[in-house]
Amino acid sequence: MSSDCLLTAATFSVLLCALLTAAFDLVELRTRRGGRIASQRSKPEQKADALLKEWLSPEQRAALEIYGHFEVSGSHTGKRYRIRRGRNMNIDEVSKEGDLGPVWCFGPVGHLPLGDVMLAQKLALETDEQATLAVANRSRRRY
Amino acid sequence: MAVQIVMDPTGDTRHEFTAGDATAVAKAERRFKQLTGTGFTAAVRTAEGHSKRIRDFDPAAEETIFFPRLQGG
Numbered sequence: 001m002s003s004d005c006l007l008t009a010a011t012f013s014v015l016l017c018a019l020l021t022a023a024f025d026l027v028e029l030r031t032r033r034g035g036r037i038a039s040q041r042s043k044p045e046q047k048a049d050a051l052l053k054e055w056l057s058p059e060q061r062a063a064l065e066i067y068g069h070f071e072v073s074g075s076h077t078g079k080r081y082r083i084r085r086g087r088n089m090n091i092d093e094v095s096k097e098g099d100l101g102p103v104w105c106f107g108p109v110g111h112l113p114l115g116d117v118m119l120a121q122k123l124a125l126e127t128d129e130q131a132t133l134a135v136a137n138r139s140r141r142r143y
Numbered sequence: 144m145a146v147q148i149v150m151d152p153t154g155d156t157r158h159e160f161t162a163g164d165a166t167a168v169a170k171a172e173r174r175f176k177q178l179t180g181t182g183f184t185a186a187v188r189t190a191e192g193h194s195k196r197i198r199d200f201d202p203a204a205e206e207t208i209f210f211p212r213l214q215g216g
């Protein structure tokens with residue numbers, strides 16, 4: 001192999017190493033920055049999630065963990081409502097037979113983390129169903 | 144130690160007070176009136192997973208939670 005070939009190969013190797021190092025640094029920087037932003041954003045969400053779990057019954061907590069929703073009983077009618085993870089259109093009326101009925105939509109004003117929204121929905125239905133449904137929007141379920 | 148839990152964009156803010164401390168109780172009552180006066184609903188925990196709406200300050204309540212006024216989505 002000529003000295004020219006060796007020189008070219010060596011130069012190529014050095015360039016490749018430099019490129020790979022730069023790429024790894026960039027990925028690490030983005031991951032670190034992304035993680036920092038994610039943890040900042042998620043702190044209120046984590047806090048609200050903990051508060052929600054504190055105020056759920058053991059059955060509701062278990063249902064939320066397993067199915068991603070829990071059920072509450074309306075304070076006036078005793079009707080069952082299923083609160084799914086979500087901010088809008090996330091409350092299903094459940095019939096005595098267990099069928100899903102209309103979808104209810106309401107929530108607290110202002111920008112609250114998801115756990116707070118779901119807890120406010122639970123407390124509202126369990127403590128003052130009539131007043132809550134008076135401000136809520138009701139939609140027919142679409143299959 | 145009693146606590147008032149107010150939902151807000153940070154998750155919640157907690158205000159603790161001792162039921163035997165008249166000054167702290169008066170401050171908690173003022174906070175209750177101020178929050179409910181601006182549309183917050185107050186509820187106290189009656190048992191695990193169960194709560195009751197209250198319209199008047201209850202100095203004996205161990206935990207009172209406040210959530211903002213509701214609106215249709």
